[in-house]
Amino acid sequence: MVLRLLRICSLSERSDLHVRAFAFNEIALSHSRKRNSEMIVVSEKIVETNAASWKGEVTESKELVVVEFWHPECPYCKMLEPVYAELSKTYAGKLRFGRLNVMESEENQDLAAKHGVMSTPTLKFFCGGRPVQDIVGMLPKDYLQQAIDFAIKKHRECAERSTPLTLPYIS
Helix, strand or coil: CHHHHHHHCCHHHHHHHHHHHHHHHHHHHHHHHHHHHCCCCCCCCEEEECCCCHHHHHHCCCCCEEEEEECCCCHHHHHHHHHHHHHHHHCCCCCEEEEEECCCCHHHHHHHHHCCCCCCCEEEEEECCEEEEEEECCCCHHHHHHHHHHHHHHHCCHHHHCCCCCCCCCC
16 A cells, blocks of 8 residues: 555655654554563453364353454554453453464464454454454554444344254254
């Protein structure tokens, strides 16, 4: 997108765009460097899941689940981490929070691909193991709260009303 804008802009506007893009990247990287130097403790309300525990933690859950698809080298995932931890405490009992490191194993990568995750961070809401809503990218806390409130309101009784898909002719 920046390249397209650069082709349209005059030379003076181009240098201004470069300065802004550079400043934005430096802010993200400096935040990332600070975060790498300190130990971050994820909330005890967030379940670290993987492909092996996916069925028990997400698919068979009787409540609405939100899973953050992330990886350790993603600067936006690192910026989202404290916000996600805070939201997990705020919405404890209303919503189950989980995290899946997409780079941890090939099985995790396959699971992310199966659910259409193309970039990190991605938050996906699951009801009875089925994806019902998603958020792609880093958003401010208030937007995330609005999305979570909407998901809870819309899907609060999903587990009670949904039935598992069983076909009598498949064992």
